[in-house]
Amino acid sequence: MKAVETIKQQLDYIFYPNSIAIIGASRNPRKIGHQVVRNLVRAGYEGKIFPINPHAKEILGIPAFEKITDIKDEIDLAVIAIPAKYVLETVHECGKAGVKGLAIITSGFGEVGKKELEDEIVRTAKSYGMRVLGPNIVGVMNTRHKVNASFCPILPEMGDIAFITQSGALGIALVGWTKMNRIGLSSVVSVGNKADVDDVDLLQYFGQDDQTKVITMYIEGLHDGRAFVNVAREIVKEKPIIALKVGWSKRGRLAVSSHTGSLTGKDTVFNAAFKQAGIMRAETFQELFDWALALSLQEIPKGDNTVIITNGGGAGIIATDACEKYNIKLIDVPAYPDLEAKFKSCMPDFGSARNPIDLTGQAGHEGYNKALKYALTDDRIHAIIAIYCHTAVTDPMAIAEGLVDAINETQSRKPLVVSFIGGENVIAAINWLREQGIPAYPSPERAVFAMSGLFERKEILEKLNQHT
Amino acid sequence: MKAVETIKQQLDYIFYPNSIAIIGASRNPRKIGHQVVRNLVRAGYEGKIFPINPHAKEILGIPAFEKITDIKDEIDLAVIAIPAKYVLETVHECGKAGVKGLAIITSGFGEVGKKELEDEIVRTAKSYGMRVLGPNIVGVMNTRHKVNASFCPILPEMGDIAFITQSGALGIALVGWTKMNRIGLSSVVSVGNKADVDDVDLLQYFGQDDQTKVITMYIEGLHDGRAFVNVAREIVKEKPIIALKVGWSKRGRLAVSSHTGSLTGKDTVFNAAFKQAGIMRAETFQELFDWALALSLQEIPKGDNTVIITNGGGAGIIATDACEKYNIKLIDVPAYPDLEAKFKSCMPDFGSARNPIDLTGQAGHEGYNKALKYALTDDRIHAIIAIYCHTAVTDPMAIAEGLVDAINETQSRKPLVVSFIGGENVIAAINWLREQGIPAYPSPERAVFAMSGLFERKEILEKLNQHT
Numbered sequence: 001m002k003a004v005e006t007i008k009q010q011l012d013y014i015f016y017p018n019s020i021a022i023i024g025a026s027r028n029p030r031k032i033g034h035q036v037v038r039n040l041v042r043a044g045y046e047g048k049i050f051p052i053n054p055h056a057k058e059i060l061g062i063p064a065f066e067k068i069t070d071i072k073d074e075i076d077l078a079v080i081a082i083p084a085k086y087v088l089e090t091v092h093e094c095g096k097a098g099v100k101g102l103a104i105i106t107s108g109f110g111e112v113g114k115k116e117l118e119d120e121i122v123r124t125a126k127s128y129g130m131r132v133l134g135p136n137i138v139g140v141m142n143t144r145h146k147v148n149a150s151f152c153p154i155l156p157e158m159g160d161i162a163f164i165t166q167s168g169a170l171g172i173a174l175v176g177w178t179k180m181n182r183i184g185l186s187s188v189v190s191v192g193n194k195a196d197v198d199d200v201d202l203l204q205y206f207g208q209d210d211q212t213k214v215i216t217m218y219i220e221g222l223h224d225g226r227a228f229v230n231v232a233r234e235i236v237k238e239k240p241i242i243a244l245k246v247g248w249s250k251r252g253r254l255a256v257s258s259h260t261g262s263l264t265g266k267d268t269v270f271n272a273a274f275k276q277a278g279i280m281r282a283e284t285f286q287e288l289f290d291w292a293l294a295l296s297l298q299e300i301p302k303g304d305n306t307v308i309i310t311n312g313g314g315a316g317i318i319a320t321d322a323c324e325k326y327n328i329k330l331i332d333v334p335a336y337p338d339l340e341a342k343f344k345s346c347m348p349d350f351g352s353a354r355n356p357i358d359l360t361g362q363a364g365h366e367g368y369n370k371a372l373k374y375a376l377t378d379d380r381i382h383a384i385i386a387i388y389c390h391t392a393v394t395d396p397m398a399i400a401e402g403l404v405d406a407i408n409e410t411q412s413r414k415p416l417v418v419s420f421i422g423g424e425n426v427i428a429a430i431n432w433l434r435e436q437g438i439p440a441y442p443s444p445e446r447a448v449f450a451m452s453g454l455f456e457r458k459e460i461l462e463k464l465n466q467h468t
Numbered sequence: 469m470k471a472v473e474t475i476k477q478q479l480d481y482i483f484y485p486n487s488i489a490i491i492g493a494s495r496n497p498r499k500i501g502h503q504v505v506r507n508l509v510r511a512g513y514e515g516k517i518f519p520i521n522p523h524a525k526e527i528l529g530i531p532a533f534e535k536i537t538d539i540k541d542e543i544d545l546a547v548i549a550i551p552a553k554y555v556l557e558t559v560h561e562c563g564k565a566g567v568k569g570l571a572i573i574t575s576g577f578g579e580v581g582k583k584e585l586e587d588e589i590v591r592t593a594k595s596y597g598m599r600v601l602g603p604n605i606v607g608v609m610n611t612r613h614k615v616n617a618s619f620c621p622i623l624p625e626m627g628d629i630a631f632i633t634q635s636g637a638l639g640i641a642l643v644g645w646t647k648m649n650r651i652g653l654s655s656v657v658s659v660g661n662k663a664d665v666d667d668v669d670l671l672q673y674f675g676q677d678d679q680t681k682v683i684t685m686y687i688e689g690l691h692d693g694r695a696f697v698n699v700a701r702e703i704v705k706e707k708p709i710i711a712l713k714v715g716w717s718k719r720g721r722l723a724v725s726s727h728t729g730s731l732t733g734k735d736t737v738f739n740a741a742f743k744q745a746g747i748m749r750a751e752t753f754q755e756l757f758d759w760a761l762a763l764s765l766q767e768i769p770k771g772d773n774t775v776i777i778t779n780g781g782g783a784g785i786i787a788t789d790a791c792e793k794y795n796i797k798l799i800d801v802p803a804y805p806d807l808e809a810k811f812k813s814c815m816p817d818f819g820s821a822r823n824p825i826d827l828t829g830q831a832g833h834e835g836y837n838k839a840l841k842y843a844l845t846d847d848r849i850h851a852i853i854a855i856y857c858h859t860a861v862t863d864p865m866a867i868a869e870g871l872v873d874a875i876n877e878t879q880s881r882k883p884l885v886v887s888f889i890g891g892e893n894v895i896a897a898i899n900w901l902r903e904q905g906i907p908a909y910p911s912p913e914r915a916v917f918a919m920s921g922l923f924e925r926k927e928i929l930e931k932l933n934q935h936t
Contacts, residue, residue, distance in 0.1 A: 035860065112818065151860045154891075167782025169829050173858040176891025177910075220785065246785045249792030255785045255824055284786075284913050314635025317688065317714045317723045318752075324717030350580065356723055361637050390641040392503065392619050423622075423644025442645075445752050 010131045011197070011205040013101035015187055016145045017076035018047045021068055021099065023090055024081035024106075025051030025059045032105055033081040035151040036139065037062065043141075043148035043155045048073060068097045075099045079139065079149045084108035087135070088121050095128025103149060104134035110193040111136050122196045131201075137192035138168035141175075143185060144211050150190070159184015160213035160296040161289075162206040164199065166191050166220045174218075174285060182434035183289050184296070186211040198223055200231045207235035214296045216288050217243045220256045225265065229277045236278035237464055240295045240457050243279050244288045245270050278460040280453065290446055291453035294439040298415040300458045303382035305331035306451070308356040309371050311363040312389030315421060316356030319387055319444040326452035330355050331381060339378060346371040361391045369402035369409075376412035383415045385451055387444050388429075390422025396429035404436050415454050419447035478599045479665070479673040481569035483655055484613045485544035486515045489536055489567065491558055492549035492574075493519030493527045500573055501549040503619040504607065505530065511609075511616035511623045516541060536565045543567045547607065547617050552576035555603070556589050563596025571617060572602035578661040579604050590664045599669075605660035606636035609643075611653060612679050618658070627652015628681035628764040629757075630674040632667065634659055634688045642686075642753060650902035651757050652764070654679040666691055668699050675703035682764045684756050685711045688724045693733065697745045704746035705932055708763045708925050711747050712756045713738050746928040748921065758914055759921035762907040766883040768926045771850035773799035774919070776824040777839050779831045780857030783889060784824030787855055787912040794920035798823050799849060807846060814839040829859045837870035837877075844880035851883045853919055855912050856897075858890025864897035872904050883922050887915035 020040065024033035037051050037059050050073070051059035054066045065071055068078065068090070078099045080087055084106050094102060102125055109118035118135065125132045133140060139150020143158040152172045156179050163178075165171035168190045178185060186209065189202060199222060206212045215235070222228050232241055247256035248267035274281050282288035306328050310316040323330055333340050333355040343353035346367050352358040359367045368386065375384045388399050403418065418433055418440040420426045426442070433440035441447045488508060492501035505519050505527050518541070519527040522534045533539055536546065536558075546567045548555055552574050562570060570593055577586035586603065593600045601608060607618020611626040620640045624631075624647050631646075633639035636658045646653060654677065657670060667690060674680045683703070690696050700709055715724035716735035742749050750756035774796050778784040791798055801808050801823040811821035814835050820826040827835045836854065843852045856867050871886065886901055886908040888894045894910070901908035909915040 030861075153860050165782075167780065169780035169857045169859060170782035170889070172860055173780070173783075173889040173894075176858055176894065177889065180891040180895070218782065220782070246782065246789055249789040251792060251798055252785050252789040254822075255781070255788045284911060286911060312635065312637035312641070313723070314633075314638035314686065314688070314714070315641075317720050320723045321714055321717040321720040324719060330719060354722075389637045390644055391637060392621050392640055393498075421638070421641040421645065423648040426641075426644065427648070443752060443754060 005129070007201055007204045008208045010101065011201065013076040014103060014131070014133055014140055015142045015147070015205070015209070017101070017147065019050065019073055019076050020045070020047060020147075020149055021050040021052055021071065021075045021078045022081065023052045023068060023078055025053045025056070025064060027056055027059055032151045034059065035153070036079050036081060036105070036149060039148040039150060039153060044146045045148070046146060050075065068093050068099065071097060077101050077103060077149065079103045079105060081105045084114070088117065088124060091121050091124045095124065095130060099130060102130050102132045103137065103140050104132060105137055105139055105151065107136040109135045110195060118193060118195045125196065132196035133189065134192040135195060136168075138171050138190040140190070141188040143187070154179060156185040156188060157182060159186060160211065161185050161216055161292045162209065162212040162214070163188045163216045164191060164202050165189070165218040167218060168192065170218060178289060181289070182431045183293050194223060200224065200227050203228070203231050203235050203241065207238060213239060214292045215239055215241045216292045217241065218285070218288075219243055219245045220247050225269070225273055229273045232277035232279050236460065241279045242282055242288055242291050242295070243274060244282045244285055245274070278464060280456055280460070287449065290441065290450045293434070294417055294450035294453050295457060297437050297439050298417070298454055299413050300454055300461065301383040301415050304329040304455075305381050306383040306385060307331055307333070307375050307381050308385045308387065309359065309368070309375060310356050310387040310389070311359050311361055311391065311394070312387070313358055315387045315389040315419070315444050316358055319385055319419070319448055320356055322445045322448035326448055328448065328451060328455060333357065336380060339380065342374045342378070343371060346374070361393070364394050365398040365402035368399050369406045372403055372406035373410055376406060376410045376414050381414070383451060383454065385447055386416060386418045387447065388420045390420070390426050396420055396422065396426045397432065400429040400433050403433070403438065415451070417441070417447045417450045419444045473597070475669055475672045476676045478569065479669065481544040482571060482599070482601055482608055483610050483615070483673070483677070485569070485615065487518065487541055487544050488513070488515060488615075488617055489518040489520055489539065489543050489546045490549065491520045491536060491546055493521045493524070493532060495524055495527055500619045502527065503621070504547050504549060504573070504617060507616040507618060507621060512614045513616070514614060518543065536561050536567065539565060545569050545571060545617065547571045547573060549573045552582070556585065556592060559589050559592045563592065563598060567598060570598050570600045571605065571608050572600060573605055573607055573619065575604040577603045578663060586661060586663045593664065600664035601657065602660040603663060606639050606658040608658075609656040611655070622647060624653040624656060625650060627654060628679065629653050629684055629760045630677065630680040630682070631656045631684045632659060632670050633657070633686040635686060636660065638686060646757060649757070650899045651761050662691060668692065668695050671696070671699050671703050671709065675706060681707060682760045683707055683709045684760045685709065686753070686756070687711055687713045688715050693737070693741055697741045700745035700747050704928065709747045710750055710756055710759050710763070711742060712750045712753055713742070746932060748924055748928070755917065758909065758918045761902070762885055762918035762921050763925060765905050765907050766885070766922060767881050768922055768929065769851040769883050772797040772923075773849050774851040774853060775799055775801070775843050775849050776853045776855065777827065777836070777843065778824050778855040778857070779827050779829055779859065779862070780855070781826055783855045783857040783887070783912050784826055787853055787887070787916055788824055790913045790916035794916055796916065796919060796923060801825065804848060807848065810842045810846070811839060814842070829861070832862050833866040833870035836867050837874045840871055840874035841878055844874060844878045844882050849882070851919060851922065853915055854884060854886045855915065856888045858888070858894050864888055864890065864894045865900065868897040868901050871901070871906065883919070885909070885915045885919045887912045
């Protein structure tokens with residue numbers, strides 16, 4: 001018998017394995033067992049890979065084993081992708097082989113009524129000290145450890161956001177979506193039937209994972225809402241948790257029960273529970289990641305005074321409206337004549353320093369750079385929203401560089417969100433800004449929404465501190 | 469004196485000119501007068517171009533004239549891009565030269581307090597029978613007539629959506645944005661100071677423009693709200709009008725008055741007026757064009773019964789929630805056993821025909837094609853939302869083709885909106901679908917929102933018919 005391990009130790013075998021066995025590894029590229037091996041190789045996984053296949057000498061050039069008990073090395077993680085009827089026996093063998101953790105991709109258990117078999121698998125695994133992720137999952141990914149033990153063909157960009165998804169299909173689609181949008185993730189985990197490892201375990205785990213700053217979740221239903229709230233409430237003190245809880249509509253609840261078999265309670269209950277736990281609730285996956293991006297890249301504002309820097313009156317008005325919608329307080333710049341004079345020095349006469357600071361359509365690298373430096377270094381300003389509306393005469397990349405230069409020159413960590421509006425070359429600038437660690441968005445409303453996430457986080461932390 | 473012309477005739481000179489003079493045409497690429505000539509050439513404008521420049525023999529190879537009165541041909545449109553102090557005199561000359569319509573790009577009039585000069589320019593123009601667009605505008609574009617008489621460097625994609633914008637900068641940025649997103653426009657017009665041609669004129673004009681099916685507007689303020697509502701109410705009987713009215717927040721109102729000098733009333737007044745006129749109100753520019761795309765490409769549903777076809781349970785749940793949010797009624801498929809059997813025949817056993825119709829992650833070209841054909845041809849279904857969540861094993865383009873094939877095979881015009889979720893290759897499929905005339909979006913919520921626009925339009929028409 002092993003000594004009792006912490007959840008951190010148990011799940012490190014799954015998220016940071018030094019060796020991975022793939023049971024059901026196949027030479028047929030259409031088989032999931034083949035894809036997992038291929039995806040590990042493509043991801044550049046540096047640990048040992050052990051394909052298990054009784055009929056193959058090698059898979060993709062990697063020596064294969066007939067059965068897992070033939071492996072003499074330590075095996076941290078076994079990924080199981082064989083028909084459901086063979087899984088229980090295989091779990092026994094994994095236990096005998098000293099495997100530390102299991103990810104069962106195979107489906108056909110609790111979700112089709114075979115809950116007893118599923119429970120027996122978990123009991124068996126636990127008797128050997130193994131935790132089980134799944135069954136019925138896409139797999140698990142860790143960008144820094146270069147693990148793609150899943151049938152999702154691509155590994156996300158590296159970043160600080162952990163993503164826990166109850167829908168495997170949505171998980172795969174969103175890995176592609178986050179990659180395209182330069183949203184960096186630390187880990188992605190599909191929870192499937194949550195027969196053993198569930199949301200509570202994963203919250204505890206990512207709460208302690210050094211590579212994760214923000215935890216995002218796609219939730220259809222929860223097994224134990226009370227335990228979830230209690231754990232979340234602790235984790236939230238250290239890291240933001242953002243949840244997209246779907247199935248809130250009457251008909252959506254029915255769809256949830258037919259999809260994952262999970263019962264989902266009334267939405268008002270979830271709302272109250274999330275609020276109590278300090279979980280931020282997103283309404284769409286775009287909101288989920290818009291917030292997560294800002295929270296993973298930016299610090300929390302030290303006060304409420306926000307300034308909008310723009311080159312277009314219209315875009316400034318849109319951002320101003322959005323600030324009111326999201327309760328963001330715009331500082332009254334003309335109340336501070338020295339500050340107004342500073343901003344006035346960044347623009348032609350017909351500009352405006354009334355907040356929105358309208359640098360006018362002529363503003364390029366220099367105008368944005370200068371105005372942002374004033375905003376970053378003035379202690380009366382606590383948060384900055386910079387907006388660029390693409391014009392006929394300015395280069396979005398030059399302006400993006402002006403913003404990054406201002407941060408480097410001031411070494412300020414004051415929270416900043418950015419919106420660039422326009423076509424292809426604007427998207428290139430947004431992607432580059434995201435790569436530089438600046439949360440940039442293609443519309444002013446989304447940038448302001450992202451900033452609202454930083455303020456909501458600030459409020460949550462303040463409330464938690466009052467209660468302790 | 470000319471005979472009195474209709475607004476259609478007057479503005480056709482501006483939107484469908486057979487000849488364009490550019491006053492202030494320059495050899496210097498940094499000058500707006502140069503850019504307008506260049507943009508007309510690049511757009512492939514097929515009418516006559518007359519650059520006016522007292523010091524140049526030609527601009528970009530096109531013979532230039534010293535003054536507009538030197539031109540012996542008919543001149544439909546004169547674009548004015550010279551310093552403000554010379555504009556009045558030039559308008560006189562345009563009148564003498566028999567110019568039919570004016571677009572004054574030059575700024576420095578009403579927006580900086582020179583309202584009297586602006587008024588005199590308009591009086592002068594009118595005395596010669598010319599209508600004035602502007603001053604203080606980006607210019608005017610018409611995609612089918614290949615007119616880009618503006619300093620916006622690109623012409624939008626061809627389409628059926630007219631876009632009237634009170635912000636020139638936002639207009640330019642959104643032309644790039646719509647082009648990138650394959651949203652086709654008929655005309656784009658920046659209204660500037662609205663010294664003469666205003667929103668009311670433009671509504672009347674686009675109401676009669678054969679190339680325009682949907683009218684979109686970015687509005688900061690209106691001169692004459694009552695006239696606007698009265699005209700809009702008539703136009704709406706024929707064509708949808710969608711407005712993004714900004715400056716609704718307290719501070720946004722101040723920003724509007726400092727940006728365009730227009731006073732903007734209380735937002736509740738606008739809301740009531742828009743509702744009375746049957747104008748659809750968008751909250752963001754993304755919503756504006758999400759609705760416009762659907763309304764320009766799809767017909768209005770003949771009833772309320774909507775079906776969701778998906779390959780992923782999660783995406784189906786998200787769409788179901790969104791349908792409840794936007795009051796879209798999902799048909800209870802199992803209540804019609806023959807219909808349920810049809811859909812069941814499109815999927816493996818573990819799929820669901822309960823609506824969302826879950827074809828499962830295995831669904832490819834054939835599954836989507838077959839299910840969509842059943843939905844298109846069954847009279848109990850009136851509207852269709854098709855969702856594809858990118859998987860590891862299916863090709864988004866093949867599925868997009870499956871959808872288009874179903875439409876071609878059935879020749880059905882039943883309204884359809886689509887969402888494809890994923891990365892780059894999914895965006896390619898979305899763009900292709902848009903080019904094929906199918907409103908496709910990168911998230912289920914946006915597709916459902918687009919469908920809600922078709923239903924809102926249906927309701928507006930029903931209400932208008934009750935009142936007449």
